[in-house]
Amino acid sequence: MPDVFISYRREDTSGYAGRLYDQISARFGAEHVFMDVTTIEPGSDFVEVIEQRVGACDALIALIGKNWLASKDEQNRVRLGRSGDFVSVEVVPLLVGGAKMPLQQELPESLQRLARHQAVEVSDAHFTRDVADLIQSLERRGNKSRFDVRKRIRSGLVAALFLLLLIAAGIGVGTWQKARHEREQADATRHLGHLANPSSPVNPPKAAVDANISGSWRAVLQKEGVRYETYFSFDVAGGKLFGKAIYPTGEAGILNGTVNGDKISFITKHVPDFSEEEATFTIEGRISGNEIQIWMQDKDGLSKGIARRVAQLGRPRVLAH
Numbered sequence: 001m002p003d004v005f006i007s008y009r010r011e012d013t014s015g016y017a018g019r020l021y022d023q024i025s026a027r028f029g030a031e032h033v034f035m036d037v038t039t040i041e042p043g044s045d046f047v048e049v050i051e052q053r054v055g056a057c058d059a060l061i062a063l064i065g066k067n068w069l070a071s072k073d074e075q076n077r078v079r080l081g082r083s084g085d086f087v088s089v090e091v092v093p094l095l096v097g098g099a100k101m102p103l104q105q106e107l108p109e110s111l112q113r114l115a116r117h118q119a120v121e122v123s124d125a126h127f128t129r130d131v132a133d134l135i136q137s138l139e140r141r142g143n144k145s146r147f148d149v150r151k152r153i154r155s156g157l158v159a160a161l162f163l164l165l166l167i168a169a170g171i172g173v174g175t176w177q178k179a180r181h182e183r184e185q186a187d188a189t190r191h192l193g194h195l196a197n198p199s200s201p202v203n204p205p206k207a208a209v210d211a212n213i214s215g216s217w218r219a220v221l222q223k224e225g226v227r228y229e230t231y232f233s234f235d236v237a238g239g240k241l242f243g244k245a246i247y248p249t250g251e252a253g254i255l256n257g258t259v260n261g262d263k264i265s266f267i268t269k270h271v272p273d274f275s276e277e278e279a280t281f282t283i284e285g286r287i288s289g290n291e292i293q294i295w296m297q298d299k300d301g302l303s304k305g306i307a308r309r310v311a312q313l314g315r316p317r318v319l320a321h
Contacts, residue, residue, distance in 0.1 A: 001028045002138050003317070005057040006035040012065040016096040016122070020061070023131045024138075056317040059138055061092045062114070066099045069106060093119040094134070211262055211287045212236065216313050219294050221305035229316040230296075232307060241266055245281070248316040249273050252281070262287040 004024055008017035017035060025033040034053045054060065093114060095101060104115035120137075122130040217232040231246040234254075241257025241264055249272035257266035264285040271278050280299070285292045285307070292307040 002058040008063040013063040217307040219307035221303040223303040227319040
């Protein structure tokens with residue numbers, strides 16, 4: 001099933017967005033459709049959740065109403081026209097309420113590529129039928145490979161649409177940029193501390209004696225600028241580690257798994273989707289409470305990240321760069 005992100009302006013197209021969400025989620029399941037007011041858990045970091053979901057979706061539907069071009073914020077400034085840095089996804093302009101597709105010269109530079117995307121028009125009189133046609137199109141797109149991360153490219157268009165989402169939700173671009181800067185500064189501080197004392201890991205783990213890691217874990221790993229999820233199911237017996245790993249490219253059983261104090265190690269082997277060659281992963285981990293620092297090596301390089309406990313296993317996704 002494709003994962004779909006619905007981008008809309010509350011003051012312009014919220015009614016259409018709600019109806020669209022109901023139809024698409026009825027077909028694909030609510031877990032595959034993201035719309036801010038329905039899918040963000042209370043207490044979650046709104047900006048961080050939106051940022052991750054935009055980067056992980058297969059299709060971003062941009063609802064365009066009659067006031068989309070002229071919409072202004074509380075300071076009477078036009079909302080269009082800021083860009084950043086996010087991965088590319090399929091962008092589908094969806095025209096509602098009799099809106100027309102903006103001409104390229106009517107859009108700010110960061111959004112001008114939107115004019116080259118084939119728009120879909122949804123009429124009030126035939127809303128259900130038109131959305132059903134859109135869903136069929138999304139299903140065809142969903143049959144393509146979703147996990148070939150090497151084909152992911154940068155897109156200012158998706159970044160600009162992302163920032164419009166924040167502004168429409170009442171969150172300023174400055175707030176978003178400040179949050180990102182604080183996260184990057186904290187990472188840099190930890191890295192400098194590691195350079196000053198190389199014998200200490202960047203995230204010093206707490207000692208773990210006979211650590212019990214049985215259960216489900218979700219890891220967010222990074223390799224060469226690409227972030228992706230991997231899920232693990234662990235079971236420990238007498239210093240031996242058993243279970244399985246679920247990668248974006250398929251599942252694999254844990255082989256030669258060991259637990260030694262606060263350290264774990266194992267390998268997995270599987271034939272990835274859309275490949276005929278077996279892939280071998282060598283995984284090392286260091287346990288610190290409810291976190292495991294992960295190093296994962298394959299023939300293409302090293303991935304690093306953090307695994308945390310989760311209630312149940314999920315389907316791994318490629319996240320934003």
